[in-house]
Amino acid sequence: MVSGHIHGNLPLFETRRAKGRALYRVFAASVFVCVVLIWVYRAIHIPGPGEDGRLGWIGLLLADLWFGLYWILTQALRWNRVYRNTFKDRLSQRHEEELPKVDIFVCTADPVIEPPVMVINTVLSVMAYDYPQEKLSVYLSDDGGSDLTFYALLEASRFAQHWIPFCKKFNVEPRSPAAYFASGGFGGNGDEEVAKVKKLYEDMENRITAAVKLGRISESICLEHKGFSQWDSFSSRNDHDTILQILIDGRDPNAKDIEGCAFPTLVYLAREKRPQHHHNFKAGAMNALIRVSSEISNGQIILNVDCDMYSNNSSSVRDALCFFMDEEKGNEIAFVQFPQKFDKVTKNDIYGSTLRVICEVEFSGLDGYGGPLYIGTGCFHRRDTLCGRKFTKGSRIEWRRESAKNTEESASELEARLKDLASCGYEDNTQWGKEMGLRYGCPVEDVITGLSIQCLGWKSVYYNPEREGFLGVAPTSLDQTLLQHKRWSEGDLQILLSRYSPAWYGLGRISPGLQMGYCTYCLWAPNSLATMFYSVVPSLYLLRGVSLFPQVSSPWFLPFAYVIIAMHFYSLVEFMWSGGTILGWWNEQRMWLYKRTSSYLFAFNDTISRLAGFSETTFIVTNKVSDPDVSQRYELEMMEFGTTFPMFTILATLAMLNLISLVWVVKKILTQVGIRFCEAMALQLLLCWVLVLVNWPLYRGLFLRKDKGKMPSSVTVKSAVLGLCVCTCSVLLY
Ligand SMILES: O=c1ccn([C@@H]2O[C@H](COP(=O)(O)OP(=O)(O)O[C@H]3O[C@H](CO)[C@@H](O)[C@H](O)[C@H]3O)[C@@H](O)[C@H]2O)c(=O)[nH]1
Ligand SMILES: [Mn+2]
Secondary structure, three states: OOOOOOOOOOOOEEEEEOOOHHHHHHHHHHHHHHHHHHHHHHHHOOOOOOOOOHHHHHHHHHHHHHHHHHHHHHHHHOOOOEEEEEOHHHHHHHHHHHOOOEEEEEEEOOOOOOOHHHHHHHHHHHHOOOOOHHHEEEEEEEOOOOHHHHHHHHHHHHHHHHHHHHHHHHOOOOOOHHHHHHHOOOOOOOHHHHHHHHHHHHHHHHHHHHHHHHOOOOHHHHOOOHHHHHHOOOOEOOEEOOEEEEEEOOOOOOOEOOOOOEOOEEEEEEOOEOOOOOOOHHHHHHHHHHHHHHHHOOOOEEEEEEOOOEEOOOOHHHHHHHHHOOOOOHHHEEEEEOOOEEEOOOOOOOOOOOOHHHHHHHHHHHHOOOOOOOOOOOEEEEHHHHOOOOOOOOOOOOOOOOOOOOOOOOHHHHHHHHHHHHOHHHHOOOOEOOOEOOOOOOOOHHHHHHHHHHHOOOEEEEOOOOOOOEEEEOOOOHHHHHHHHHHHHHHHHHHHHOOOOOOOOOEOOEOHHHHHHHHHHHOHHHHHHHHHHHHHHHHHHHHHOOOOOOOOOOOOHHHHHHHHHHHHHHHHHHHHHOOOOHHHHHHHHHHHHHHHHHHHHHHHHHHHHHHOOOOOOOOOOOOOOOOHHHHHHHHOOOOOOOOOOHHHHHHHHHHHHHHHHHHHHHHHHHHHHOOHHHHHOHHHHHHHHHHHHHOHHHHHHHHHOOOOOOOOHHHHHHHHHHHHHHHHHHHHOO
16 A cells, blocks of 8 residues: 655555455454344334333343444454555765654553562663664653662663663663563573673663662662662652652763663653652652653653563654654654553463453554554654644644754753752643643543544544564453453543543544544443343353243344354454453353453443542552462462452452352253253343353352462352342242
8 A cells, every 4th residue: 555655755654454354344344234134023012011031121122223233333343454564775865964863752650560670670771762862762750759769770771781772782671771681581692791681681680679679779879879868858759849850861871881872861760759749659650751851952852651561663753753753654644553462361361461452453454554552651642742732634743953052051940940840739720731741630531541642633643563663561360451441441431431532522533443443442331231141141040940041942042142153152262363362261151251341341330439429549550570489370360359349349249140050051951951941041041141150260269279469258158149149039939
């Protein structure tokens, strides 16, 4: 799809349509026909008033309507997929001299669950990008306000002098030292130098770990840098003054690595926190960074990564610039999103944390309709669009721009002057958080910000290179995964109900396909209701012997059979095409069920109570470290329970309810009603049986396991009693 190019230049990127689209569309049409047939069946067979099963039937009618309509929405994610490709050689040929400055923001919030060593590995990986070093500036935002993190960054600034030239010399990948040394992907010539750098790294790591173990910074370290004095007046992480330290000043002629080459700027920022001021979580941190960086380096491009997401590909900056600097299409692109990929996920990904299908399929579908969502980490933004600039046709971005401001001001003068930009009161009565910077008030600040940018007329790009751009830490326990999904689904639902609703506000501002795409994510939370209904009611009616689905001999059985088989077969193929395993797909089905019946349900509930004014938005930071024995069980792909987390009670009760139903019914078939019953109740039996099958790890956790990760017995008792009660009531009721 190479288009004619206005400058006679070849484009810097190409966009290819996915193969097999026609085939997919025929398949989707066939599914659609059957979905409609199911609706018709449900509508014309409603049991009359007073008949057993009327209520259940009406519920299933509504659930089937919901699932059908939701499925139609998800077509937007598959209908028009595109894939992108960059030409970095053309970029360097034409633009090497005018490459823009790039500011990289790394966010951290808690030195305990986001260990300083992990944070600085991310920092080092982005400092070492294959890019003119003097044009890179790296900013670390520390919402934990921790002197340990500051100390680690100080150590990193020294180690970087060795690490960056080493990376360049040996073309190291990945450029996170921890990941590189763990990969063992070196050897051959340079062995000696590898060993030398490795030693330096390990010494540094040991010093940092020692400080972390001690829990404070020792006197002797305090003397190493004036920055530590800022903690003298520090009372707590929620109550402190702005701490701003320029650890490496790129303008300084002495800022050189050991080979004498230019060095990236490195800045530490802990914005002011006061208990009476809401700090707006990551969005607040990002906005403070946008302002502070605008006075230090003012890069035209901003990359944001979470502190656990190290750069795994040293050419990502150049990749992103191929989009922004393309002479023809670059002017309309506001951000380039890379997928979130994860390191150290087990083969069959028991918690479905790789988001495989979203990464490989759905986001390229969104890309075909104007661009993916902004999902926080691994995203390159244009500074002006992030600050609220509107799109106007024909306006061009000027890359060759006057660089450094304030060349006369010293680093300490700058620090003193810029502190105010990160103070609590700075944003009062400004557009920050509303029309400027990241938007406030939503736990998924990223998605709502991306949407508001797209609503101003900008496009975005999804770039999923062969060698992953960024790798992060995925949650390795069930409660962490469910909590994260609660935050996401809650935030997405809030967006739907907010003033930026993709459904209403987006009308005419973004393409209908993109509107639909956004809605599929925004409707995660309400999806819980229909799923909940499906995993409880048919099984209870099965107990009563009331059929809610067509018999096997009825022609109406066919559309049900087709939809069930075709959809599952398709999802399996899609999952495997995205690089997954069969067992991984099965695990994904389980997580699909668990998220919908717990995270999304809680999210739905909390959103509604927030609308009624009962609760506040929160942001629970995902834990990035786990106990050794928890990690060991994760490696073995054993599901981790181990706590009385409220969501577990729901999951366990649902599992018990279906197990009891199944056992009860099988007994009934064997002793009373016989095999004829199966024919009439085939689909309900199948559903109940599949629910039991998919819950197998949960039963193990409830009854069979002895290790620390098993379900606490209080949950076992509670869920068994609840399950029995519900089943007994439904059988005995009138
Ligand atoms: O008050 C806060 C809370 C969080 N963070 C940082 O935000 C990032 C994301 O937090 P994490 O707990 O890892 O959440 P995830 O669910 O893994 O993050 C995804 O989802 C978030 C929105 O829910 C986005 O902000 C993230 O960029 C995106 O990667 C981390 O670097 C945190 O340090 C802050 O800087 N300040
Ligand atoms: Mn994270």
